[in-house]
Amino acid sequence: MPRHLLGIEGLSAESIEALLDLSETYIDTSRSLVKRRDVLAGRTLINIFFENSTRTRTSFEVAAKRLGADVINMEVAASSVKKGETLLDTAMTLNAMLPDALVVRHQESGAVSLLAQKVNCAVINAGDGQHEHPTQALLDALTIRRRKGTLRGLVVAICGDILHSRVARSNIHLLNIMGASVRVVGPATLIPTDIDRLGVEVHHSMRTGLRDADIVMMLRLQTERMSGSFVPSTSEYFRFFGLDQEKLKVAKPGALVMHPGPMNRGVEIDSAVADDLKRSVINEQVEMGVAVRMACLDALMGGRRNSVAGVV
Ligand code: NCD
Numbered sequence: 001m002p003r004h005l006l007g008i009e010g011l012s013a014e015s016i017e018a019l020l021d022l023s024e025t026y027i028d029t030s031r032s033l034v035k036r037r038d039v040l041a042g043r044t045l046i047n048i049f050f051e052n053s054t055r056t057r058t059s060f061e062v063a064a065k066r067l068g069a070d071v072i073n074m075e076v077a078a079s080s081v082k083k084g085e086t087l088l089d090t091a092m093t094l095n096a097m098l099p100d101a102l103v104v105r106h107q108e109s110g111a112v113s114l115l116a117q118k119v120n121c122a123v124i125n126a127g128d129g130q131h132e133h134p135t136q137a138l139l140d141a142l143t144i145r146r147r148k149g150t151l152r153g154l155v156v157a158i159c160g161d162i163l164h165s166r167v168a169r170s171n172i173h174l175l176n177i178m179g180a181s182v183r184v185v186g187p188a189t190l191i192p193t194d195i196d197r198l199g200v201e202v203h204h205s206m207r208t209g210l211r212d213a214d215i216v217m218m219l220r221l222q223t224e225r226m227s228g229s230f231v232p233s234t235s236e237y238f239r240f241f242g243l244d245q246e247k248l249k250v251a252k253p254g255a256l257v258m259h260p261g262p263m264n265r266g267v268e269i270d271s272a273v274a275d276d277l278k279r280s281v282i283n284e285q286v287e288m289g290v291a292v293r294m295a296c297l298d299a300l301m302g303g304r305r306n307s308v309a310g311v312v
Contacts, residue, residue: 004116004123005296007132008173016141016177019295023142026294029066030287039302040069043100048074048090049126050106055261055286056126056135060103063293069100069301087111088118095119100301104128109166122300127166130225135296136260137170139289141178143281144215146288147256152179157209157251158200159185160219160241160268163192164226167260168219172198185209186241189230190221206240206247213251217258218243218269234267244270248279256281 008016029037045064049057057073064071074094085093087106094102101122104112109129116123127133144151156175162168162184175182182200184191196202203209210216221230221237231237243257257273257280265271274280 003300004113004125005134005300006113006116006123006125008134008137008170008177009132011174011177013177013179016138016174019138019292019299020142020145022295022298023138023288023291026063026066026291026298027288029294030290035066036068037066038068039298040064040067040100043069043301044072044098045069045101045103045297045301046072046074046094046097046099047103047126048076048094048105050076050087050104050111051127053105053126055289056105057103059286059289060124060126060293060297063290064297066290067294067297067302069297072099087115091115091119095121101297124296124300129166130164130169131166132170132173133166133260134170135289135293136167137174138296139285139292140171140217140258140260141174142288142292143258143285144256147281148214151175154180154214155183155212155252156180156215156217157183157185157203157213158217158219159206159209159243161190161221161230162186162195162219163190163230164222165219169198171217172200176200183209183213187231187237206243207250210247210251210255213255215256215258216243216248216251218263219260220262220264221267234264238267238270242266242268242270243273245272245276248273255279258282258285260285 047057061071099121103124103126105126106112106128109131112125112128158168172182176199183203184200185203259282
């Protein structure tokens with residue numbers, strides 16, 4: 001039976017640690033002059049992105065190629081989807097080409113797991129609607145673990161458009177599983193009313209939300225998912241919820257600033273913070289993304305399928 005990575009929810013702390021440990025070995029591979037390991041030689045991976053993506057799609061492609069796999073990028077804009085083909089017909093067509101894995105991003109929550117039930121290969125969720133984006137949470141965890149030594153006991157403030165964010169949801173699950181405390185910070189219009197059920201503290205002010213935080217994770221205002229107006233104006237939003245040096249002062253002195261990208265400078269984050277290399281680990285997150293995706297592809301498509309337990 002193929003195994004998939006559809007979300008963080010339901011993974012065990014042991015399997016997350018195992019994936020992070022495996023990722024560490026791939027940081028070394030990526031930093032070497034020869035960046036190629038033949039772990040996935042002869043395997044085929046198809047990237048299917050129904051939503052625009054630059055960093056995630058490229059990151060999966062770089063990761064798969066560093067492991068020796070053949071990578072095909074399906075351009076949905078130019079595909080039969082535009083001619084009216086359904087998601088499942090597209091999936092079945094690609095499935096018939098016998099890939100070893102599909103990496104799928106889709107605008108509807110749940111679409112990737114629906115697809116995973118129909119195909120014979122491993123499926124990795126590269127973001128489904130507002131639901132999950134598991135490899136983003138894993139790369140964030142790897143970045144934090146390398147900087148802070150552990151996730152356990154840290155206070156993490158996730159700030160901004162929580163409502164529309166699959167990154168927030170996957171991170172909340174992962175951080176809870178790993179024993180961190182999670183705060184969500186934002187205007188009431190951008191925080192789901194039942195979010196406390198996920199085991200987070202809710203704050204509507206950056207001053208209380210960031211107080212003594214170890215990690216400040218900023219999110220983009222996902223206007224493409226908004227119907228109607230959720231914030232009065234972007235300048236007003238920046239004044240209250242945009243991260244600048246002043247608001248950051250209440251966090252711990254060594255607090256790290258993170259952002260999954262793409263950033264909207266001057267909306268959710270000030271350039272002076274985003275580019276402050278003493279605080280910002282935004283580029284490090286991108287580097288860790290490749291290592292984490294190498295680990296996930298290895299775990300799902302490679303020969304060690306049994307040693308990274310619990311990935312379902
Ligand atoms: C995020 C996404 O697509 O969910 N980006 C990413 O994968 N790096 C966040 C976003 O689009 O704001």
